[in-house]
Amino acid sequence: MNAQEAKYHTVEKNPCFEEHNLAQKCLFKNNFNRDPCVLHFDNYKACKKFWNEVQKTRSRQNIEPALPPLEERRKIKADYLNQFK
Template sequence: MGRAPQKVRNRDTNPCIDEGDASLKCLDEHNYDKSCCSAHFQRYKNCRKYWHSVMLQRRGDGVRPDMPTAAERQELLDAIGGKPY
């Protein structure tokens, strides 16, 4: 058997839950017309890209856990003045 499945809805391991939810809500509201929700999709991609780079940097620096907890992420975002994506 392989690894145990990760909990996708865990805010400590998934920093982009809000962006993903907004994308799905947009699709629901626009009858699944993807062209209407491209801004939401791009924001989700940018979120994933940003936090992935943070995770790689922490891993390279030997900081554990690789992904900052939800509280640590909020402190980081407050320090830079909001979401950079």
């Protein structure tokens, strides 16, 4: 598996991969001082909470897989955000 395939598989398994990377980059940039990175951590936590709820809901409804495939995630997220417009 090459690096690009490894990234795809990581993104496939972790819907908050981008948020995780942004938080990590912030830590490295700020010598592991968490204070300037609070917004990144909050965003990552919100992302994890959202996708955990999606997985629980899909599991309760017997929808497999519990974590939606990449191609479905954008629509699920957009539908959720449209509820608040």
